[in-house]
Amino acid sequence: MKFESQLLKGVAPAVVLQILSRGPMYGYELGKEIEQRSGEILSLGKGTLYPLLYNLEAKRLIRGRWEKTSSDRKRRYYSITSKGKEQLASQRGQLKELNAGLKLVFGRALMPA
């Protein structure tokens, strides 16, 4: 994340799952996509993103497979599993709840509009 240290530890998996829920993607691409889709606000260093992908794969929330470009360049494409989709739904619920809690504590000082 691009913030002062770790303001939002724990959101990264949800972000990754959410992006992958729109279609398979490989690590590097995913990193760029996260930045772009979040309006350059969210950003995961590779030292964060790749280990996170390994972790999500180990938990069977995503599945990876090697592919090669026409020029023999290898990429590992990840797709979300059905277990991952369930997890994502759960995480979205949690985020929503958290958001509600923060809103109660901080008031509308937190919301953009």
Place this chain on the structure above:
Amino acid sequence: MKFESQLLKGVAPAVVLQILSRGPMYGYELGKEIEQRSGEILSLGKGTLYPLLYNLEAKRLIRGRWEKTSSDRKRRYYSITSKGKEQLASQRGQLKELNAGLKLVFGRALMPA
């Protein structure tokens, strides 16, 4: 936090500073207040809250002083410092920005209303 593990690591200091910005409070009271003010959504175990308070005090964001109740019971009251207020303003800004980023990624699926 009451969530599945640590969805929102890093928010705890901001929450504590925010609550303390309304007036001095001691640890135990603060814990209860966080739960109440967040509609029972947010919750910090004492193993989280007290070390966090020591840490914030070491950083001079809050200041603690011992007081006694009429019945000789000791409590450590914490108040936010001016440095803490600055930090809080900054953290609020970050939270707001983060919120904007998450909204972009997740769409209105995240927002309650």
Place this chain on the structure above:
DNA sequence: ATTACATGGTTTGTATAACATAATATGCCA
């Protein structure tokens, strides 16, 4: 009075998460 529960705080050990950094390697363009 004894038990039980809420209050109030400290400390230790553990697991997780995000980070920077370095290493490795390829594709492409000037």
Place this chain on the structure above:
DNA sequence: TGGCATATTATGTTATACAAACCATGTAAT
């Protein structure tokens, strides 16, 4: 050939949240 973007892996560090155990006091119920 040099430099930059692409692509992945691995290491070591730091920060954070947690549970659990511990200590101690106040108060209400039995």
